[in-house]
Amino acid sequence: MSQISELKKSDTKRDGKKTQDDIVYAHIFDAILEQRLSPGTKLNEESLGEIFGVSRTIIRRALSRLGYEQVVVLRPNRGAVVACPSIEEARQIVFARRVVEKAVMELVCDNAQKKQLEQLRQMVRDEQACFDRGDRGAGIRLSGEFHLLLAEIANNPPLLSFQRSLVSLCSLIIAQYESGAKSHCSYDEHFELIDAIAGKDKPRAVSLMMHHLDHIEEKLSLDDEIATDDLKAIFSHVRNPR
Amino acid sequence: MSQISELKKSDTKRDGKKTQDDIVYAHIFDAILEQRLSPGTKLNEESLGEIFGVSRTIIRRALSRLGYEQVVVLRPNRGAVVACPSIEEARQIVFARRVVEKAVMELVCDNAQKKQLEQLRQMVRDEQACFDRGDRGAGIRLSGEFHLLLAEIANNPPLLSFQRSLVSLCSLIIAQYESGAKSHCSYDEHFELIDAIAGKDKPRAVSLMMHHLDHIEEKLSLDDEIATDDLKAIFSHVRNPR
DNA sequence: CATGCTATAATTGTATACAAAAAAGTCAAC
DNA sequence: GTTGACTTTTTTGTATACAATTATAGCATG
Numbered sequence: 001m002s003q004i005s006e007l008k009k010s011d012t013k014r015d016g017k018k019t020q021d022d023i024v025y026a027h028i029f030d031a032i033l034e035q036r037l038s039p040g041t042k043l044n045e046e047s048l049g050e051i052f053g054v055s056r057t058i059i060r061r062a063l064s065r066l067g068y069e070q071v072v073v074l075r076p077n078r079g080a081v082v083a084c085p086s087i088e089e090a091r092q093i094v095f096a097r098r099v100v101e102k103a104v105m106e107l108v109c110d111n112a113q114k115k116q117l118e119q120l121r122q123m124v125r126d127e128q129a130c131f132d133r134g135d136r137g138a139g140i141r142l143s144g145e146f147h148l149l150l151a152e153i154a155n156n157p158p159l160l161s162f163q164r165s166l167v168s169l170c171s172l173i174i175a176q177y178e179s180g181a182k183s184h185c186s187y188d189e190h191f192e193l194i195d196a197i198a199g200k201d202k203p204r205a206v207s208l209m210m211h212h213l214d215h216i217e218e219k220l221s222l223d224d225e226i227a228t229d230d231l232k233a234i235f236s237h238v239r240n241p242r
Numbered sequence: 243m244s245q246i247s248e249l250k251k252s253d254t255k256r257d258g259k260k261t262q263d264d265i266v267y268a269h270i271f272d273a274i275l276e277q278r279l280s281p282g283t284k285l286n287e288e289s290l291g292e293i294f295g296v297s298r299t300i301i302r303r304a305l306s307r308l309g310y311e312q313v314v315v316l317r318p319n320r321g322a323v324v325a326c327p328s329i330e331e332a333r334q335i336v337f338a339r340r341v342v343e344k345a346v347m348e349l350v351c352d353n354a355q356k357k358q359l360e361q362l363r364q365m366v367r368d369e370q371a372c373f374d375r376g377d378r379g380a381g382i383r384l385s386g387e388f389h390l391l392l393a394e395i396a397n398n399p400p401l402l403s404f405q406r407s408l409v410s411l412c413s414l415i416i417a418q419y420e421s422g423a424k425s426h427c428s429y430d431e432h433f434e435l436i437d438a439i440a441g442k443d444k445p446r447a448v449s450l451m452m453h454h455l456d457h458i459e460e461k462l463s464l465d466d467e468i469a470t471d472d473l474k475a476i477f478s479h480v481r482n483p484r
Numbered sequence: 485c486a487t488g489c490t491a492t493a494a495t496t497g498t499a500t501a502c503a504a505a506a507a508a509g510t511c512a513a514c
Numbered sequence: 515g516t517t518g519a520c521t522t523t524t525t526t527g528t529a530t531a532c533a534a535t536t537a538t539a540g541c542a543t544g
Contacts, residue, residue, distance in 0.1 A: 485544105486543105486544090487542105487543085487544080488541105488542090488543085488544100489540105489541085489542080489543095490539100490540085490541085490542100491538100491539085491540080491541100492537100492538080492539075492540090493536105493537080493538070493539085494535105494536085494537070494538080495534105495535080495536070495537080496533105496534080496535070496536085497532105497533080497534070497535085498531105498532085498533075498534090499530105499531085499532080499533095500529105500530085500531080500532095501528105501529085501530080501531095502527105502528085502529080502530095503526100503527080503528075503529095504525100504526080504527070504528090505524105505525085505526070505527085506523105506524085506525070506526085507522100507523080507524065507525080508521100508522080508523070508524080509520105509521080509522070509523080510519105510520080510521075510522085511518105511519095511520085511521100512517105512518095512519090512520100513516105513517085513518085513519100514515105514516090514517080514518105
């Protein structure tokens with residue numbers, strides 16, 4: 001509908017060296033992380049093309065990349081929709097995240113430099129500021145980026161790339177299943193994590209992280225039982241990839 | 243150069259429902275797994291298009307998917323090459339694989355059905371047969387697929403998709419650094435793994451798997467020191483993404 | 485008025501044309 | 515014969531046109 005900026009070349013918004021599909025990808029990714037795009041939303045190629053002022057070619061690339069990351073589901077001949085993980089899938093995603101986050105925490109405890117600890121603290125302060133001023137969207141995104149920064153400090157690119165996918169999937173899950181208005185991933189816990197890292201206390205760091213992930217999973221268990229009159233939710237266990 | 247089959251529609255080779263870029267992707271993926279494509283090989287879009295009888299559009303999709311899995315490196319404006327992991331990157335990849343394989347083995351010990359154990363055994367027998375008859379390429383591919391089947395049995399799609407990327411990267415590493423003619427991933431060890439799984443002996447299964455991965459890593463250490471007159475290898479630690 | 489069929493519109497899949505960038509080749513100067 | 519500027523060729527990036535597929539609307543029938 002409304003063209004947001006006709007990004008084209010010389011787009012200073014983010015970096016300038018990135019190619020166009022990177023920019024489109026990042027915009028959609030952020031929209032999902034900030035929960036401005038809800039699970040199940042259809043992503044029409046032509047509409048997105050008009051919005052970003054590029055051809056479908058570029059949109060298609062961005063969507064397939066999001067598709068690899070499982071953040072959107074690409075249904076052959078039927079277009080892309082924002083992923084809508086079932087409760088079972090959500091559990092599998094959280095499990096995978098436990099596996100990765102454990103490894104990341106151990107690496108971070110070994111590798112973290114003082115400068116990086118300060119970077120982490122600054123990010124959590126920003127996150128806190130967002131929630132304080134009521135900007136929940138940006139807060140949620142920064143919360144996710146905190147976990148990505150951890151994976152970056154762990155200094156293992158394959159794990160980082162996997163983590164990127166898992167973090168955005170978790171954001172989707174939260175968007176779908178978070179019941180109350182409670183902060184889904186409190187910054188207090190993030191500060192505690194940083195302290196454990198600073199003290200190179202691996203067991204504590206890992207245990208805090210697992211506890212952190214328990215919070216997400218608890219919400220799944222709760223919502224597992226509540227009744228709903230939403231057909232889509234009721235039949236969400238019916239795998240319908242096509 | 244030579245068109246291999248003009249796949250187009252009604253291609254019965256693999257499945258028939260898969261889309262064209264899936265087929266191209268699978269062909270290139272297999273070629274890498276079978277080490278018919280060596281690290282560093284340039285992947286020209288037009289040539290590949292002629293080979294598979296499709297347009298660059300399809301090739302491009304397949305290459306970006308491989309790029310997402312880090313199996314090929316996409317250099318902006320300079321095309322795609324088969325990834326050529328440095329020793330450090332190789333270590334990071336093997337580390338990530340330890341993390342995933344450990345989780346996979348634990349899940350498999352919990353979940354594996356008798357039928358699936360038999361599937362695993364059959365696959366290793368096939369692998370053995372390949373090596374016995376001297377078809378090293380197919381043997382290596384089946385060896386990789388054994389690990390993918392494990393991840394499938396673990397029943398965690400995100401982990402499986404990550405494993406897919408890691409297994410092919412490991413195959414690349416082996417292609418690059420394997421010195422002797424020794425089997426890189428002996429089927430004996432695979433049979434032992436299956437026995438541990440059948441006995442639901444998690445600690446043993448995990449320990450066998452770690453040992454299995456040690457073999458790959460050992461080769462890195464060895465090759466780390468040997469001299470070479472190959473410029474590309476000598477400067478392989480120089481990160482040159484563009 | 486619900487159901488099923490047909491025609492039409494909308495959307496995705498693929499090929500191709502052209503623009504932009506990089507690589508390779510040419511040739512002069514030292 | 516090596517170096518460096520310039521030209522040509524090749525290759526990649528993007529837009530667009532058309533084909534194939536799916537969704538929608540209209541209409542007839544029970």
